[in-house]
Amino acid sequence: MDVVHVPGEDRGRVVLYALSTCGWCAKTKQLLTDLGVEFSYLYVDRVDPAEFDQALEEVERWNPRGSFPTLVINDEHVIVGFQEDAIREALHAK
Amino acid sequence: MPNDIPDEEVDRLYTELDAEAEAGGYHLNPDREFTRGLVCGLLVNRDRYGYIACPCRLATGRREDDLDIICPCDYRDPDLAEYGACYCALYVSADVKTGKREAEPVPERRPPRPERKKMREERESTSAAPSTLAYPVWRCRVCGYLCARNAPPEICPICRVPRERFERFM
Numbered sequence: 001m002d003v004v005h006v007p008g009e010d011r012g013r014v015v016l017y018a019l020s021t022c023g024w025c026a027k028t029k030q031l032l033t034d035l036g037v038e039f040s041y042l043y044v045d046r047v048d049p050a051e052f053d054q055a056l057e058e059v060e061r062w063n064p065r066g067s068f069p070t071l072v073i074n075d076e077h078v079i080v081g082f083q084e085d086a087i088r089e090a091l092h093a094k
Numbered sequence: 095m096p097n098d099i100p101d102e103e104v105d106r107l108y109t110e111l112d113a114e115a116e117a118g119g120y121h122l123n124p125d126r127e128f129t130r131g132l133v134c135g136l137l138v139n140r141d142r143y144g145y146i147a148c149p150c151r152l153a154t155g156r157r158e159d160d161l162d163i164i165c166p167c168d169y170r171d172p173d174l175a176e177y178g179a180c181y182c183a184l185y186v187s188a189d190v191k192t193g194k195r196e197a198e199p200v201p202e203r204r205p206p207r208p209e210r211k212k213m214r215e216e217r218e219s220t221s222a223a224p225s226t227l228a229y230p231v232w233r234c235r236v237c238g239y240l241c242a243r244n245a246p247p248e249i250c251p252i253c254r255v256p257r258e259r260f261e262r263f264m
Contacts (some may be wrong), residue, residue: 020151021135021225023128044152045142056152060207067202068150081199 001051003042006033011091015045017059017070020046025056028069031084035093065075099137108133111184118253120166120174121191123183132184136165150182151204162204166253168235169203217261233263 016032018025020043034038047055049072062078063070071079071087079086103231107128112122123129146152148163154172162168170180178190179197180205189195207214232246233239237253 019135019150019152021132024150026131035151042110049155053152065202065204065206066152067204081201083120083199093155 001041001047001055003040005040006038007071008033008036008038011093012074012089013072015072016041017044017062017068017072018042019044019068023067025069027082028071028087031082031087035088035090035091037093099134099141103137104130104134107137114254115185120185120253121188123179123186123197124191129184132182135182136184144250148182149184159210161258162210162235162261164255166236166255168259171237173200173203220262227264230262231264232260235259235261 014032014037016025016029016039018029018041029041042055044055044059059068060066060071062072063080065080067080067083069080073079073090077090079090108122111133114120115122124133132149136146137155139145139147139149142156143153143157145157145160146165147160148165148167151163153160153163153168165184167181170185171210173180174185174187177198177200178187178195179185179200181200181202183197183200185197186197190197205208227242229242229244231240231242234246234250234253234255236255238258239248239250239252240263241247246257248257249255250259
């Protein structure tokens with residue numbers, strides 16, 4: 001899967017599951033970029049069809065609704081949707 | 095949002111959707127730049143899947159599984175009523191458009207996959223149930239329009255979605 005790594009300040013393992021066509025996903029990705037934190041993101045709508053089920057199941061493990069954006073911090077803290085305050089707080093970036 | 099959709103195409107669909115929305119009592123999000131991004135997402139999905147799946151939801155490419163999220167989605171109207179915007183915020187309520195109310199973040203109303211499968215099976219079995227009515231009653235799943243006739247109309251006269259978006263109501 002085509003996971004893109006964005007270098008930045010280490011605030012833990014930050015993984016963003018997003019859709020390339022979604023305005024709220026774009027805002028979330030922009031926020032992470034502006035905060036300057038290190039993160040990885042995967043555009044789930046762009047994964048290879050052979051890996052589609054695997055990618056969606058991975059998202060559903062964190063967020064059973066399988067909705068986007070789904071942000072996972074340190075494999076434990078999950079933030080669904082563009083929740084700016086919650087994201088800032090979780091990344092200690094108020 | 096990186097893509098290969100020419101600006102003119104985005105503008106064309108934007109104008110079309112805006113005219114249709116206003117004629118039907120709906121409103122596009124007045125944040126033009128954000129809305130253009132969503133319209134562009136719809137066009138990306140049209141190229142990809144052959145239909146304008148919601149830009150903020152993951153389509154499977156199987157039309158029968160994605161029917162409820164083809165724009166306008168089955169969840170638009172309840173979200174407009176409750177939050178002042180639809181899930182992706184392409185559509186907003188009149189109060190939000192005129193600035194009387196702020197749109198709230200919209201949680202996903204679409205049920206998770208296993209529940210959707212169950213609901214579809216239930217719907218299909220209901221459609222097959224016998225009825226004592228002179229005519230079956232069909233309901234538009236997008237706007238709630240009801241009509242009693244042998245088959246649903248080709249296009250919903252209220253919200254313009256095609257026949258496949260109707261379900262048997264009674």
